Amino acid sequence: MEPLTDDQAPPSPEPPPRLSDWLGAATPLVPGTPWPRHVLGEARWLDLRHHLFLSTWTLVDLWAEEKTVHVALLDDPAPEAGSPTTAILSLECPEGRYPSLARARVGAIRLERAIRDLSGLEADGAEDRRPWLNHGRFPLASKPPDADSDPDAPEAPYRFFAAEGEGVHQLSLGPVFGGVEASSQFLFHANGETVVRLEHRGGYLHRGIEGLMRGRTLREAATLAGRISGDSAVAYALAFAQAAERAVGVEAPPRGVWLRAVMAEMERIANHLGDLGAMLGEAGSALLQSHAAVLRERIARVAHRCFSHRLMMDRVVPGGVAADLHPDEMSLLQGMIREVRPHFEEIVSAYGRSASLLDRTLSTGVVTPALASLLGAGGVVGRSSGRAFDARVTPGYPPYDHVPMTVPPRDEGDVHTRLKIRALEIRASLNGLVLLLDNLPGGATRVELPPLAGEGAALVEGFRGEVWLWLRVDGGQVIACRARDPSWFHLPLLEQAVKETIVADFPLLLKSFNPSHAGCDL
Amino acid sequence: MFKLLKRTLQRGPFTEPLAEETEASGIRRLTHRPPPWGRSMGLRTVDAGSCNGCELEIQALLNPVYDVERWGFRFTASPRHADVLLVTGPATVNMTEALQRAHDAAPNPKWVVAAGDCALHGGPFKESPACQGGIHAVLPVDVAIPGCPPTPEALCQGLLALLERDQKE
Numbered sequence A: 001m002e003p004l005t006d007d008q009a010p011p012s013p014e015p016p017p018r019l020s021d022w023l024g025a026a027t028p029l030v031p032g033t034p035w036p037r038h039v040l041g042e043a044r045w046l047d048l049r050h051h052l053f054l055s056t057w058t059l060v061d062l063w064a065e066e067k068t069v070h071v072a073l074l075d076d077p078a079p080e081a082g083s084p085t086t087a088i089l090s091l092e093c094p095e096g097r098y099p100s101l102a103r104a105r106v107g108a109i110r111l112e113r114a115i116r117d118l119s120g121l122e123a124d125g126a127e128d129r130r131p132w133l134n135h136g137r138f139p140l141a142s143k144p145p146d147a148d149s150d151p152d153a154p155e156a157p158y159r160f161f162a163a164e165g166e167g168v169h170q171l172s173l174g175p176v177f178g179g180v181e182a183s184s185q186f187l188f189h190a191n192g193e194t195v196v197r198l199e200h201r202g203g204y205l206h207r208g209i210e211g212l213m214r215g216r217t218l219r220e221a222a223t224l225a226g227r228i229s230g231d232s233a234v235a236y237a238l239a240f241a242q243a244a245e246r247a248v249g250v251e252a253p254p255r256g257v258w259l260r261a262v263m264a265e266m267e268r269i270a271n272h273l274g275d276l277g278a279m280l281g282e283a284g285s286a287l288l289q290s291h292a293a294v295l296r297e298r299i300a301r302v303a304h305r306c307f308s309h310r311l312m313m314d315r316v317v318p319g320g321v322a323a324d325l326h327p328d329e330m331s332l333l334q335g336m337i338r339e340v341r342p343h344f345e346e347i348v349s350a351y352g353r354s355a356s357l358l359d360r361t362l363s364t365g366v367v368t369p370a371l372a373s374l375l376g377a378g379g380v381v382g383r384s385s386g387r388a389f390d391a392r393v394t395p396g397y398p399p400y401d402h403v404p405m406t407v408p409p410r411d412e413g414d415v416h417t418r419l420k421i422r423a424l425e426i427r428a429s430l431n432g433l434v435l436l437l438d439n440l441p442g443g444a445t446r447v448e449l450p451p452l453a454g455e456g457a458a459l460v461e462g463f464r465g466e467v468w469l470w471l472r473v474d475g476g477q478v479i480a481c482r483a484r485d486p487s488w489f490h491l492p493l494l495e496q497a498v499k500e501t502i503v504a505d506f507p508l509l510l511k512s513f514n515p516s517h518a519g520c521d522l
Numbered sequence B: 001m002f003k004l005l006k007r008t009l010q011r012g013p014f015t016e017p018l019a020e021e022t023e024a025s026g027i028r029r030l031t032h033r034p035p036p037w038g039r040s041m042g043l044r045t046v047d048a049g050s051c052n053g054c055e056l057e058i059q060a061l062l063n064p065v066y067d068v069e070r071w072g073f074r075f076t077a078s079p080r081h082a083d084v085l086l087v088t089g090p091a092t093v094n095m096t097e098a099l100q101r102a103h104d105a106a107p108n109p110k111w112v113v114a115a116g117d118c119a120l121h122g123g124p125f126k127e128s129p130a131c132q133g134g135i136h137a138v139l140p141v142d143v144a145i146p147g148c149p150p151t152p153e154a155l156c157q158g159l160l161a162l163l164e165r166d167q168k169e
């Protein structure tokens, strides 16, 4: 488990520095929409690290491309202190090394380990040098990444962090475990029933997506993007489409933009219902789980009728959407909302009145606001632990400026709060969906993208949290693409939340986070 | 809770009859080994690199609408209790050993159902050196269910195909 202490930043008496001020010092810019890329020298990079200690800037992503590392940061101050700033910064490392940011931002630990596996760049000063995606079956730093893998090679030994003491024992789960679960490994150290330490290990689902993207047409790459994490197919496809459109300087037509939001909200509602059901089932109510599952199925069927795919895969494409809503489909959707709403409220109120369910969820698996902001966790996990961040508002994208549907954060950070926030988001999205349908603009749903060259990036709010996608295109082809799943910053929090709960509560906690292993393993 | 329970009982089951399998379902039986006993099979899912889209639809099999338990399929927590491995994903290099071990752990006789385009031929990840291009590269497959992801109906039909006895018998 990565060390997660919040005493690393020295206390600063002055107000924390603002990213926009720091950027002010001129640096060479590579054009990019909406955020140009600042190319830093090593001295500036070290200065950046110093400022990360002093500031509250959120690490959005850290990734590498051949011999360059890129970092994306977000400065989201309180409204009276300034406006939000996003920036992409790059450092060229011809020697194959760069100064590690992991001490300043714990979220960087796993990202730096993944960088080493994918491109061979070493983070100087990083403490945790264990591989992440590479289980010993890929030659390190091979070019292109992932070339000549050997599935029959013996797995390289992996050293988990230890916990020692009288009566402490180990329990390993995975990679094949639980009910219908994604493959990943969890190693518990427990004393009796109580968890002393949990460590997660990923990489089992590594499909080499970033490598596959290179050289693909935008259309093909969009298909792949929608399959980085299948339950967030719309969110990823939307992030990809936005980045592609920005890279070539084209805007999707209004109707396309609004239809994307319709799909994104349907995806959010369906997945939150599934998670809500899974949590209620794990807490002990098969009845409520079944009712939630029926609602989820209802939405999948309407999605199939309206958008010809139950998970709405491949409907959001660069330039707009590959679907349209006809009047009869509109009324189908509206009928679905009318039907789902009361049924859903009934489930929530039954939960709220059940002492035995609340006994399982209340004060179980707490993530403190300090930890959540240390990692910069977004989505339900962040909003249950005091972080208001929602990519639909900051940096924001249409049509959410017309149809706001965010939920205010809460501080408790336990399983109950994550369940509550999910329920609130379902309600907000159902209301939002009605508004979206009522105000759906007419006109075209899609435009062609010219085969220009450029860089683009997008931050899109999926049901789990913010999906970051950065893209460089040329002549209608992808040159490089990077996607960062919200779960990168949720899994370390899960490790912390399990501490001092009992082993038997782990499935409930896991459901309350529902991390996407596929999204992180890429 | 009791109000909801009462209403559920009054409403009757959500479960729907399953549509007949058609050509369009595209389900392929690669072997013809009907189970030697009645109709009760332990199912263990193994995610061998799925994007989790397939898992969503497999989870839907447990909802009251499809209720796959009505045919005697039960999801087990360990491959050691399983008769059938329901495998998704393109068989990533990193999952190959675990997949093989899960198969070894299941008692004989056992069946393998490959679900989803990835599991059949690697799907969108076909050309990746990090994937093996389908479950067949690692395990013998008995039934293949296409789709990206396969619908819950197709999954039910594919599982039922396991139970069918050969016409010739």
Ligand code: SF4
Pocket (backbone or CB within 6 Å): A227, A230, B049, B050, B051, B052, B053, B054, B088, B089, B115, B116, B117, B118, B119, B123, B124, B147, B148, B149, B150
């Ligand atoms: S078949 Fe499609 S849905 Fe299933 S794992 Fe592969 S990409 Fe995902």
